[in-house]
Amino acid sequence: MSPSIGSLPPKYRVTVDPDRCMLCGRCVENCAYGAFRREGDRILTNSRVCTACHRCVAFCPRDAIDVVERPLDYRSHPVWTRGVREAIYNQARTGKIVLAGMGNALDYPMIFDRLVLDACQVTNPSIDPLREPMELRTYLGKKPQRLELARRGDGEVELLTELSPNLCLETPIMIGHMSYGAISLNAQLALAKGVTAAGTFMGTGEGGLPEPLRPYQDHMIVQVASGRFGVDIDYLERGAAIEIKIGQGAKPGIGGHLPGEKVDEAVSKTRMIPVGSDAISPAPHHDIYSIEDLAQLVRSLKEATEWKKPVFVKIAAVHNVAAIAAGIARSSADAVVVDGFRGGTGAAPRVFRDHVGIPVEAAVAAVDAKLRRQGIRNEVSVIASGGIRESTDVAKIIALGADAVYIGTAALVALGCRVCGNCYRGLCPWGIATQRQDLVDRIDPEAGGLQVSNLIHGWTLELMELMGAAGINSIESLRGNRDRLRGYMIDQALMDVLDVRSVGA
Amino acid sequence: MDEVVIDAAGMHYTPLNREIRAAVAAGARRIRLENVLGQRFIANGVRGDVEILVHGVPGGDLGMFMSGPRIEVFGNAEHAPGNTMDGGEIVIHGSAGDAVGHSMRGGRIFVEGAIGYRGGIHMKEYEKKRPVLVIGESARAFLGEYMAGGTVLVLARHGGPAVAERGLGSGIHGGEIILRGGIDPVHLGVGASQVALSDDDWARVLALVREYARRFGIDPAPLERREEYTRVVPASARPFAGKYAWE
């Protein structure tokens, strides 16, 4: 029985202009998928294997390469899109769940792009960050409800309230959890150098803490996920903070699965599982079936590390996110990470990636409002993640109530990632989502680290300018400051959730 | 300083653990906790070669993340003793709640009586670490689900079935569950299959049976009939392979 569907149209067409090409062979070398080959004095291409990762384009000294998307159209149709049709062909052939890479690929409106920021004119002067201090330092963790002070005999004032440990960030931008195994060691090293230089933090993901990253452990948040891979007391003690991963915006409600092929010697060491064995993270933590159980895990982690580390809880942004966050705020956790439905991932079932969860803008606004209404906003910091693309997104989400953000895809893009969505194949030509040494070596951790810290620095400068223009000199005055936002063509129901007014109002 | 006695009556778990850590740091070989009543997290994350005797009923997550100590409980234990444990031993002279040995990577747990739901769930092994969970009587549903390594042994000493509920070993992709008295196949989870014990398996089981008997002072002879045991193992090392196709 041979399949009767035949092959689908190629996704891209790669062409080499022979007039420009100097036959240097860099494209042949750089393409991990084998799209180029040299025959005589010509470079020939195999378009079907191309992923539009642009590695060839970036390294062709003659700009001789063209990559065109969708060279062959289907009949256009608003209902029967290319994606829908191709998923059907795939499932007709395989009968399986379709996995896909990177974040949500459906054309939902971006709420961020329908919110505009404010600036001062005449009545209150704007601030020039060049000549006035701008406070972007952010403390993550519990803040006391009130302070108890006592005057000592010598006249000095003494603080009686016991403070919870907080993380001190020089800028409210952190890098989210991408595990060793999902990304390469050099990619992680570059991120670690970047956050260390920028005075901020990154997450380890559920892949343990590889030894070469230990010098940066004071800038790392160690993750405890449902598979508990790589988790032991040593790991917990090394992290600057601990994060319990309940859910992930790219695939809310389901677990994770690192196939055995990806568990090589090094990955096996950090995850503490045998080489070649599947690493299955169940959908729930099987010691957490209730909010009380979550509180127990939070306290257990604190107890094991002698209450020295902040413990974060990450949840996917889902319909009931505000009520769930309120439960988390009462669990002794120090921060709740709200991961929106645009969050990236190496692999997620396509239907989950595209259809489950809600946008981070609405989720953070709802969480902030609920926590304030219940008088427990000080109990937890709110970290927004999933689809933060640039500094304005950071400013807007902070104005909607977040304390800080996690970026993921943006940090990888700073390392060259082209968001091609083929991470799952393990052949990332940029050396990011791969464990193949020759590809991993394409990232120089030093240079990559600089790119990452440059990105964070650039956004931080922009944030200062945006704040200064709005007459704000401290990130704390921007936090939850909806008055600095206006909605542009957002419906009333969503405006109510976001608690912002319309442009002109 | 050989033995330290701590009276836990009315004590919160944090100061209790602080005293335990201080005693370990001071070189105590044995720590006796008296009047324990529901304190959670006892000996969480504690390392070292020390014996901790718990008199009373400890609360949840006893010995979680623990790496090395030997805990003996003279009473029942609550939810998840030995959770994500790395090494050491927990011996419970009584029964225990749900999620016993959850995600355990190393060490051994002996429970004299019965345990609740989800025992040994997601146990795993690594290098020389092979966790062991021995249960004297029975376990509730979902025993050994997602298991990736180690051994769970249920001795059914109470005379009834070792497990009489569904979900036994669903998603198991490593390790083994050994049951005295067999199991009704309807209770086997997806991806689990029943096999007979090999000579090697039996040698391993027999050693654990005798160890159990020694610890709880019983006669092992009635538990030493090889034909009474069955072994549940993964039907495949890749229970979730074949479920997905790439875009």
Ligand code: SF4
């Ligand atoms: S990299 Fe550019 S110039 Fe070099 S062989 Fe390829 S197409 Fe030609």
Ligand code: SF4
């Ligand atoms: S990280 Fe993933 S999306 Fe980015 S270039 Fe590599 S394979 Fe493509």
